[in-house]
Amino acid sequence: MLHVPLVRECMSTTFFTLHPEQDVFEAIDALVAKRASGAPVVDDQNRILGILTEKDCIRLLSVSAYNNLIAGSVREFMSEVKMTVTANMDLFAVAQIFLSTHFPALPVVDENGALIGRITRMGILRGIQHLMCQIERQRARLGREQDSAMHPRSIEDFQNLVASANRRQLAEVFSRRLAEDAPPSPPHDADAR
Numbered sequence: 001m002l003h004v005p006l007v008r009e010c011m012s013t014t015f016f017t018l019h020p021e022q023d024v025f026e027a028i029d030a031l032v033a034k035r036a037s038g039a040p041v042v043d044d045q046n047r048i049l050g051i052l053t054e055k056d057c058i059r060l061l062s063v064s065a066y067n068n069l070i071a072g073s074v075r076e077f078m079s080e081v082k083m084t085v086t087a088n089m090d091l092f093a094v095a096q097i098f099l100s101t102h103f104p105a106l107p108v109v110d111e112n113g114a115l116i117g118r119i120t121r122m123g124i125l126r127g128i129q130h131l132m133c134q135i136e137r138q139r140a141r142l143g144r145e146q147d148s149a150m151h152p153r154s155i156e157d158f159q160n161l162v163a164s165a166n167r168r169q170l171a172e173v174f175s176r177r178l179a180e181d182a183p184p185s186p187p188h189d190a191d192a193r
Contacts, residue, residue, distance in 0.1 A: 002131065002134050002135065002138065003134065004090045004091060004092060004131065005090070005091050005127040005130050005131060006087065006088055006089065006090055006091070007085055007086065007087050007088070007089045007090075007091070007094055007108055007117075007119050008087035008088065008108075008117075009127070009130070010091065010119060010123040010124065010126055010127040010130075011087065011108050011116075011117035011118060011119045011123060012117055012118055012119070012120070012123065013116065013117045015039070015040070015117070015118050016030065016034060016036070016039055017039060017040050017041065017042045017046075017115065018030065018039045018040070018041045018042075018052055018074050018078075019041070019042070019043075019074065020041050020043065020049055020050070020073060020074050020075035020078070021073050021074070021075065022073065022074045023071070023072075023073065023074075024052075024057075024060060024071065024072050024073060024074055024076070024077050025071065027039070027052055027057075027074050028057050031052070031054070031057065037053060037054050037104065038051050038052060038053035038054060038056075038105075039051065039052055040081070040107055040115055040118070041074055041075070041078045042115050045114065046114045046115050047112070047113045047114055047115070048081055048084065048107050048109060048113065048114075048115045049075075049078070049081075050075070050078035050079055050080055050081055051078060051079050051081055051107075052074050052077060052078045052079070053079055055079075056077045056078060056079055057077070059077070060077055081107060082101070082103075083097060083101060083103065083106055084106065084107045084108070084109045084113075085097065085106050085107070085108055085109075085119060086108065086109065086110070086111075087108055087110070087116060087117070091124055091127040091128070091131075094106065094119060094124060095124055098121055098124060104120060104121055105118050105119065105120040105121075106118065106119050106120075
């Protein structure tokens with residue numbers, strides 16, 4: 001049976017966070033230094049409060065174009081987190097979320113709302129790779145089992161065949177085996193009569 005990968009198997013637990021009272025320009029420096037498109041904003045208990053994205057920072061610049069450069073805390077400029085996932089969700093469910101939203105990453109939270117990781121579209125792709133490897137291994141195993149069932153090559157293969165097959169299947173295997181092992185019949189020569 002296939003194991004559908006869970007978020008916990010594909011999520012990243014290495015990420016940086018911002019604090020809501022942090023200066024927004026410090027936060028921008030952190031985003032640029034880490035080459036991140038956004039970062040979650042968490043409280044002192046690591047509960048997610050929002051997210052500061054590149055777009056939020058650009059909005060800050062846009063507003064400042066008509067005034068002096070506006071300063072403030074991350075809390076004043078962060079966006080609301082619209083969607084979170086849990087570590088026990090399977091990748092099919094999370095893939096549906098990614099297909100129905102424009103988010104490149106989703107925060108992963110525990111039952112108390114504490115941030116424990118993030119899952120990205122690339123994480124979903126890694127999960128798909130893992131699933132495909134499982135499918136290929138299963139196909140190869142089934143192919144080997146079918147081959148040994150139809151063409152037992154060892155005593156163990158023969159014992160497995162006898163233990164798992166019914167009479168009709170055994171008769172089919174043995175008749176095929178006898179036909180394969182039979183010597184070729186002599187050619188019929190019409191002129192010999």
